Amino acid sequence: MRFLLSLALLTTLSQALPFSLVKHEALGGDGPTLFVIGGIHGNEPGSYFAASVLAQYYTITKGNLWVIPNLNHKSIMMNSRGVNGDMNRKFADIDIHDTDYPIVDEVKKIITDPKVDLILNLHDGHGFYRKEYKNTIFNPGAWGQTCVIDQGTLDCDHQYKNLSTIASEVSQGLNNGLIQDHHIFDVRNTNTRFDDEAMKHSLTFFAINHDKPAFAIETSKNLPTLEEKVFYQLRAIEGYMRYMGISYNRPFDLTTEKLKEIIKDNGFVTINNKINLNLENLRKDLSFIPLESKSNGFSFTHPLGGMLQEEGKYNLYIGNQKISSLSPSIHEAGQCNEKIAIEIDGKVEKLDFAKEYLIEADVSIINKSTTRTNIIGFTHESKKDESNIHVTLKDFDPKYSIDKEAKAYRVEFYRENDFCGMALIHFK
Ligand SMILES: [Zn+2]
Known part of the structure; x- marks a missing residue:
């Protein structure tokens, strides 16, 4: 495209x-x-x-x-x-x-x-x-x-x-x-x-x-x-x-x-410049998506992309097709300027919000700041902060995936209760 x-x-x-x-x-x-x-x-x-x-x-x-x-x-x-x-x-x-x-x-x-x-x-x-x-x-x-x-x-x-x-x-x-x-x-x-x-x-x-x-x-x-x-x-x-x-x-x-x-090519949506979702293979229903209380900016790559608020949900459309229904979890915008890195299969790079990372085997979020890392669907040891842990696909409960194939998962960053941004980790 x-x-x-x-x-x-x-x-x-x-x-x-x-x-x-x-x-x-x-x-x-x-x-x-x-x-x-x-x-x-x-x-x-x-x-x-x-x-x-x-x-x-x-x-x-x-x-x-x-x-x-x-x-x-x-x-x-x-x-x-x-x-x-x-x-x-x-x-x-x-x-x-x-x-x-x-x-x-x-x-x-x-x-x-x-x-x-x-x-x-x-x-x-x-x-x-x-x-x-x-x-x-x-x-x-x-x-x-x-x-x-x-x-x-x-x-x-x-x-x-x-x-x-x-x-x-x-x-x-x-x-x-x-x-x-x-x-x-x-x-x-x-x-x-x-x-x-x-x-x-x-x-x-x-x-x-x-x-x-x-x-x-x-x-x-x-x-x-x-x-x-x-x-x-x-x-x-x-x-x-x-x-x-x-x-x-x-x-x-x-x-x-x-x-x-x-x-069939639905493209992507970016929400508040903090979340990026691939509309190709997205689950029909997604829960606890961190959105803001007042206004949220949805930006679609497809000319027929649009969002309709219906019965408390944020529904994403391409033309007349409802692609996914987002149930929000309301958080105010957090300011998180610390540098966070991601280690993908042993290689470290800077982590950006609203980005998807492809993983061969294992991944770890390298974060020494006060920003809290929340890996959605990670089933191992329950910790308040899930930074600095090596994670593989089998560590996830598949029902928390963002995609229909249960290969892509959300990593969310918070400062206390305020939402900073989301990255996606997508296992090949
Ligand atoms: Zn007509």
């Missing part, structure tokens, strides 16, 4: 917004800009996992790609279309007291940014669109597998004003390379101005009323796997990039097998 990010010519991530905005820009920032929005509806994972793969892995060598992977982040974690109602019906007018107001207001500013040339709003839609009614899955009312436009052409003069032509070209491109024949794509024109009262409140209609070409991509909710939805979303987005002359690098082959692997 770190290697891939360093390949990006220029990638910026804005932290102040209620969502992430990732900008991949070729040197100089010249050329057309595509703006992709994932996760306006929280129960459409194809949309936000595709945007997340785009944000994390793609690099741009010509033109610019701006991505919001997690527009409606709370709804994503709660797997709800919209915890505060349908966000995609709030773009014509919105009450300033609406909880979604700051998000809608910010995204409107980005849509109308003079630099943005074309906008894609990603969705997972019901069924498979067909011009003729066949059954409840295949019919003219279905949204799945469509490039949606609000009208055939923009009202103003614009390089990309022929919405219908562009959507047809992208859709034809998608149809060369379907996983199954019935996944065929088509253009669905909602004729919003004349025929569709609800869509007049949508993000794309807001965009075209501000002279910005905008499209929705709808992959079918009826596709059997998440990776198939992401596959079609990414192929559609690449189709729009090609149309616009945006050049990109994707460091993997676009196959469902590869996407399945990539989607």
Whole structure:
């Protein structure tokens, strides 16, 4: 991951917004800009996992790609279309007291940014669109597998004003390379101005009323796997990039097998800069995690990473998947500046908090300070301070491990009752 990010010519991530905005820009920032929005509806994972793969892995060598992977982040974690109602019906007018107001207001500013040339709003839609009614899955009312436009052409003069032509070209491109024949794509024109009262409140209609070409991509909710939805979303987005002359690098082959692997990579979370957890193999429930009483900072490497406080627990999410539930043990922040070392298989090095150490056979925390060492799950002699003892894997009660394989354990440091930090010792 770190290697891939360093390949990006220029990638910026804005932290102040209620969502992430990732900008991949070729040197100089010249050329057309595509703006992709994932996760306006929280129960459409194809949309936000595709945007997340785009944000994390793609690099741009010509033109610019701006991505919001997690527009409606709370709804994503709660797997709800919209915890505060349908966000995609709030773009014509919105009450300033609406909880979604700051998000809608910010995204409107980005849509109308003079630099943005074309906008894609990603969705997972019901069924498979067909011009003729066949059954409840295949019919003219279905949204799945469509490039949606609000009208055939923009009202103003614009390089990309022929919405219908562009959507047809992208859709034809998608149809060369379907996983199954019935996944065929088509253009669905909602004729919003004349025929569709609800869509007049949508993000794309807001965009075209501000002279910005905008499209929705709808992959079918009826596709059997998440990776198939992401596959079609990414192929559609690449189709729009090609149309616009945006050049990109994707460091993997676009196959469902590869996407399945990539989607599984949950990354890490850092808590209060003192605790670092690998979200790959973490236990579903963790107890007595030292957190602070007032506010705790959770920082995820994955764009869809988030924390929700539910029933006294701190639940960690990647997209709509709950990865782990932390039961807190409340401690105030301790100041521990003494040098602590760790001896790993006979070799001594400095110990840092929020770091994982790989152990072949045995480990010992070398600590002559007043900071107390607590090795969680260590079963031998019960001591107040567990520094300066050689510890091996068989000394642990496996139910205290942090990982599902019972190989990784917590080492916590305290000054009296205040928490200083945690390191992980991970036996190979
Ligand atoms: Zn949707």
